[in-house]
Amino acid sequence: MRILQWHCEYFRYKVTKPAMKNIPENRDEEEKEFRNVLVVLTCAEKNDIAETARNAIIAAEKHLKEVNADSILIYPYAHLSNDLASPSIAITLLKEMESFAKQRELEIFRAPFGYYKEFETKMKGHPLSELSKTIP
Amino acid sequence: MRILQWHCEYFRYKVTKPAMKNIPENRDEEEKEFRNVLVVLTCAEKNDIAETARNAIIAAEKHLKEVNADSILIYPYAHLSNDLASPSIAITLLKEMESFAKQRELEIFRAPFGYYKEFETKMKGHPLSELSKTIP
Numbered sequence: 001m002r003i004l005q006w007h008c009e010y011f012r013y014k015v016t017k018p019a020m021k022n023i024p025e026n027r028d029e030e031e032k033e034f035r036n037v038l039v040v041l042t043c044a045e046k047n048d049i050a051e052t053a054r055n056a057i058i059a060a061e062k063h064l065k066e067v068n069a070d071s072i073l074i075y076p077y078a079h080l081s082n083d084l085a086s087p088s089i090a091i092t093l094l095k096e097m098e099s100f101a102k103q104r105e106l107e108i109f110r111a112p113f114g115y116y117k118e119f120e121t122k123m124k125g126h127p128l129s130e131l132s133k134t135i136p
Numbered sequence: 137m138r139i140l141q142w143h144c145e146y147f148r149y150k151v152t153k154p155a156m157k158n159i160p161e162n163r164d165e166e167e168k169e170f171r172n173v174l175v176v177l178t179c180a181e182k183n184d185i186a187e188t189a190r191n192a193i194i195a196a197e198k199h200l201k202e203v204n205a206d207s208i209l210i211y212p213y214a215h216l217s218n219d220l221a222s223p224s225i226a227i228t229l230l231k232e233m234e235s236f237a238k239q240r241e242l243e244i245f246r247a248p249f250g251y252y253k254e255f256e257t258k259m260k261g262h263p264l265s266e267l268s269k270t271i272p
Contacts, residue, residue, distance in 0.1 A: 004215050118260055119258070121257060122254065123256070125254025130217070
């Protein structure tokens with residue numbers, strides 16, 4: 001799993017249209033805004049398992065505390081790897097991240113998978129505001 | 137070379153602080169804004185050569201025309217790979233991209249290398265607005 005973490009002053013997204021047939025969740029009207037958020041752009045890869053998803057949340061939680069962000073937004077992002085998991089595995093792993101973060105009592109949100117989305121953001125630009133990781 | 141291309145309604149960046157000793161160019165006050173721009177987040181990798189840089193511009197030019205953007209912003213982005221070129225090679229390749237784009241009479245800009253930067257953007261969200269590529 002590849003993740004790219006941004007500490008953002010704000011982050012808004014809006015679903016524009018489906019990016020695949022058989023979208024695994026119906027969220028085609030969604031539009032959200034977050035403030036002081038850690039956005040975790042997430043790319044599930046082949047061979048990722050539930051433990052990988054949980055490790056990603058552990059990494060994000062550490063980063064959240066370092067930068068003093070209020071919440072985590074899991075944002076599906078296929079552009080970080082050439083070795084993608086299948087859509088059905090990817091959505092399962094994203095949901096595992098969300099449920100594991102809830103168990104840890106983090107303020108967690110998950111943007112929809114399988115849609116094109118526009119986004120608008122201000123990424124803070126301090127030395128810890130952008131991190132990328134390969135999650136084992 | 138890994139690139140991530142965004143078609144943005146606007147993209148602003150502002151240098152915040154140096155990210156390394158011996159910054160290869162002194163641009164520590166820089167702040168710029170672009171409209172209807174193709175941002176090419178660029179990560180130079182080991183084994184990249186001048187031809188790789190030129191291939192990246194050829195890919196970006198094709199994308200620029202498809203989405204009808206006005207200009208290209210080369211934006212150094214180390215977060216797209218674990219196999220980075222050295223800083224001295226990376227800056228050479230970024231400059232090669234810039235000069236090759238000028239030869240092709242593209243409207244080209246290059247954000248500074250070696251600095252932390254904040255950015256603010258609206259990424260358009262249409263089906264061709266985000267592309268990632270590994271450039272041979």
